[in-house]
Amino acid sequence: MxxxxxxxxxxxxxxxxxxxxxxxxxxxxxxxxxxxxYDPTDHTAEFSPQDISDNKVFAMLPYLMSFIGVIIALLAAPSSPFTMFHIRQGLKISVTQILLGICAAVLAITFIVPIAAGICMIILLVVQIICFFRVCKGQAKEVPIIKNFGFLK
Ligand SMILES: [Zn+2]
Known part of the structure; x- marks a missing residue:
């Protein structure tokens, strides 16, 4: 160039x-x-355009329906790397939401923890919506907050 x-x-x-x-x-x-x-969080180029257009619908499900969506997506498109990427990311969000819910319930008496957990839940909900729209656009980008959770690589 x-x-x-x-x-x-x-x-x-x-x-x-x-x-x-x-x-x-x-x-x-x-x-x-x-x-x-080079954008290290953007993995869109790693997936074939065919895969993305065929399996977009299934890739949206983990963000829309949490664990139920993950299961449906796993059954519907088990050989789609694009769907798997979003299943992993959707699972991370769902697992984190459950952990936050448990923390809030166990430490309900402290007031601060449930409030902090509630704020985190709202942030995660926004993240989920962002992820959903990225799937609509056929992108596979890692979300900064979610990316830092080490589990489910
Ligand atoms: Zn010139």
Missing amino acids: KFCPNCHLTYDDSANVCGQCGGPLSVIPQQVQQQAA
Whole structure:
């Protein structure tokens, strides 16, 4: 890839002069190109477009229906890597919600814990909605908060 140092426009390797100002183009080093495109949390490119379009519906279920959705998705699309990615992520959210629920129930007397657990639940609900819409767009991105939970890699 090449770019114009004056206009900051990028061009194909086949281009020789800038279409905007007519000036000479510089070559962008390969390393910089890769860094710009690399997003460690975005796994969308690892899945085939066919897989994504065929199994989108099943990939949504873990976020919509929690454990029931996970089971349906496992039965419906066991060979879909895209669905598996979202099953894992959906499971992480569901398991965390249950743990929070248990903490809140056991430590109900402390008041602070149930309130903190409630806030975390709301955050997780928002995360779930974000995940759901990402599936709608055919993306497979890790959610920052959820990603940090080590279990179920
Ligand atoms: Zn230019």
